Amino acid sequence: MEFSTILGAWVAVFLTLGIFSYLYKDNPFYKFAEHLFVGVSAGYWTAIFFWTQIQPNLFGRLFPAKVYGPDSDTPFIYNLLSFISSSVFPEGGIDKGHDQHFIYLIPLALGMMMLLSLIPSINWFARWGIAYTVGMAAGLRAYGYLNSNVIGQVKGTAVNIFNSSLPFFSLSEPSIFNNMIIIVGTICGLLYFYFSKEHTGILGKASKVGIYFLMISFGASFGFAVMGRISLLIGRFNDLIKFSSTEYYHATIWVLIAVIAILGYASYLEKENKSQIADTDQGSVQEEE
Amino acid sequence: MSKIQDTFLKIGSIDRRWIFLIIAAVVIVPLIFPVGLPIRPTDTTKNVYDSIEKLPAGSKVLLSVEYSPSTRPENHPMTISILRHLFKNNHKVFITCLWPDGQFMAQDAINQVAKQEFNKTYGVDYVFLGFRPGNEAVVKGIVSNLRKLYTVDVYQKKIDEIPLMNGINNFKDFDFLFSSSAGFPGTIEWVQYASDPTGIPMASGVTSIQVNEVMPYVQAGQMVGVLAGMPGAAEYEALINQKGSATSGMDAQSVAHLVIVLFIILGNVSFFIERNRSKKY
Numbered sequence: 212m213e214f215s216t217i218l219g220a221w222v223a224v225f226l227t228l229g230i231f232s233y234l235y236k237d238n239p240f241y242k243f244a245e246h247l248f249v250g251v252s253a254g255y256w257t258a259i260f261f262w263t264q265i266q267p268n269l270f271g272r273l274f275p276a277k278v279y280g281p282d283s284d285t286p287f288i289y290n291l292l293s294f295i296s297s298s299v300f301p302e303g304g305i306d307k308g309h310d311q312h313f314i315y316l317i318p319l320a321l322g323m324m325m326l327l328s329l330i331p332s333i334n335w336f337a338r339w340g341i342a343y344t345v346g347m348a349a350g351l352r353a354y355g356y357l358n359s360n361v362i363g364q365v366k367g368t369a370v371n372i373f374n375s376s377l378p379f380f381s382l383s384e385p386s387i388f389n390n391m392i393i394i395v396g397t398i399c400g401l402l403y404f405y406f407s408k409e410h411t412g413i414l415g416k417a418s419k420v421g422i423y424f425l426m427i428s429f430g431a432s433f434g435f436a437v438m439g440r441i442s443l444l445i446g447r448f449n450d451l452i453k454f455s456s457t458e459y460y461h462a463t464i465w466v467l468i469a470v471i472a473i474l475g476y477a478s479y480l481e482k483e484n485k486s487q488i489a490d491t492d493q494g495s496v497q498e499e500e
Numbered sequence: 501m502s503k504i505q506d507t508f509l510k511i512g513s514i515d516r517r518w519i520f521l522i523i524a525a526v527v528i529v530p531l532i533f534p535v536g537l538p539i540r541p542t543d544t545t546k547n548v549y550d551s552i553e554k555l556p557a558g559s560k561v562l563l564s565v566e567y568s569p570s571t572r573p574e575n576h577p578m579t580i581s582i583l584r585h586l587f588k589n590n591h592k593v594f595i596t597c598l599w600p601d602g603q604f605m606a607q608d609a610i611n612q613v614a615k616q617e618f619n620k621t622y623g624v625d626y627v628f629l630g631f632r633p634g635n636e637a638v639v640k641g642i643v644s645n646l647r648k649l650y651t652v653d654v655y656q657k658k659i660d661e662i663p664l665m666n667g668i669n670n671f672k673d674f675d676f677l678f679s680s681s682a683g684f685p686g687t688i689e690w691v692q693y694a695s696d697p698t699g700i701p702m703a704s705g706v707t708s709i710q711v712n713e714v715m716p717y718v719q720a721g722q723m724v725g726v727l728a729g730m731p732g733a734a735e736y737e738a739l740i741n742q743k744g745s746a747t748s749g750m751d752a753q754s755v756a757h758l759v760i761v762l763f764i765i766l767g768n769v770s771f772f773i774e775r776n777r778s779k780k781y
Contacts (some may be wrong), residue, residue: 234520257718259600263634267652308651308658351636355692359722363696367720383543432712435729439574439708441756442730444527445749448575 220459271307279304458473530751531626541735547725548703549739559675567682568601577733577746578705583613597631598685635685641695643671664746677702
């Protein structure tokens with residue numbers, strides 16, 4: 212096995228156990244793993260976003276190789292940028308199959324405006340970029356939600372209770388009983404969120420039924436959440452078991468022993484310090500008396 | 501009676517770290533010594549399997565990978581199993597990612613299934629389009645004009661030079677969509693902006709935590725089916741008759757659930773005893 216694979220396994224084991232060590236109490240192993248994760252994630256995302264969108268789809272449309280081929284010269288600004296970074300702006304234009312579109316200067320400007328939020332005196336420029344993003348997202352989502360979450364779900368709820376072709380009761384297949392549950396659950400659930408009238412009488416009873424439906428739904432969500440967390444734990448344990456083999460020089464066992472020993476020793480020192488402080492305080496009180 | 505109640509109260513006030521340790525133990529033991537509990541596919545999983553089975557050979561299937569290493573134990577077995585099923589039935593696979601980390605997950609699945617197990621040819625049997633930032637805007641872009649969004653694949657090869665991309669211009673050119681999703685952007689965005697407006701059938705494999713969010717779309721017929729978390733992945737492994745990491749994790753999952761239910765019962769008993777005592781005094 213390659214050295215890099217073994218080293219990777221040791222690092223993975225250390226970081227996994229570092230994160231798990233938080234279950235005992237907050238400690239430097241956990242802090243190191245957490246900070247490393249946040250830092251690496253931010254760096255990785257920035258690099259991926261740049262090389263998958265900004266470089267090919269933005270710069271690639273402003274300075275395409277199709278326009279600046281071997282016969283024509285690239286503009287001064289491009290040559291300057293190419294001098295600064297030839298990997299981002301290669302000689303002869305960016306060859307990602309795009310035509311030239313100067314309209315992309317607008318998203319470039321909006322993106323640069325967002326970066327200006329770092330300069331307090333002109334950070335108001337960032338509002339333009341944010342306003343565009345929020346407006347675009349709101350418009351895009353309004354349609355999606357209306358079509359799929361409102362119309363689609365209303366269609367799914369509009370069932371025929373007395374459909375004679377259906378059996379009266381079935382757990383998994385459509386049935387008259389299941390259709391009745393859907394209708395009662397939907398109506399009562401909605402009534403619970405109707406606040407224009409006091410929840411008394413029939414409305415109170417119906418909204419109470421609605422609460423039970425909501426509670427069942429929350430219970431199911433909680434159950435699934437627990438299942439998800441256990442699945443992730445299984446995933447990490449699978450790796451830890453794999454890395455405890457001789458192939459990886461028993462990485463899990465050694466790192467586990469080291470982490471437990473260091474945390475145990477730190478805990479012992481902490482206890483000693485506390486008892487020393489307590490003794491000193493007691494001594495000074497006695498002296499004062 | 502009072503002694504029994506005291507014991508329950510003691511259990512109720514146990515240090516939470518002991519509970520963590522017990523959960524760790526009940527998860528590790530079945531992983532090392534598997535029991536082999538039976539796995540029965542649910543209807544939602546069967547529907548996904550049947551939909552892919554019904555596709556004629558050579559169908560164009562879009563596989564979207566939207567998860568990161570953090571949910572790998574749940575999502576990755578699904579992606580692997582779906583890829584195995586698609587390649588076994590000789591379908592053409594187009595892979596996109598809505599999450600940047602999804603690119604690595606997809607590459608890992610391709611290496612294992614397309615290259616090692618099925619020896620499929622890149623550009624002829626499958627294409628890896630990769631990640632594009634923009635969340636739902638990317639889905640919308642694929643629906644309206646895929647070629648505007650993807651001019652090159654993940655390996656920077658021009659789309660026009662890939663034979664499998666001939667005739668693929670937008671989402672309507674696909675026959676089926678499978679989204680392996682761990683959150684936003686993911687399955688819900690595919691339903692809202694791709695499957696519902698175009699009518700192209702879709703299925704999904706989601707993390708357990710998402711199941712309640714996604715299930716209404718399945719019930720309303722907006723999705724053909726869903727693989728629900730690790731159990732869903734294990735069920736699919738059973739259906740394609742190729743056991744994987746999800747199947748091996750199900751014993752631990754079942755035992756852990758039993759222990760958690762036991763803790764919930766003990767916690768509640770302790771709570772009610774404490775409440776009754778405080779009422780008395």
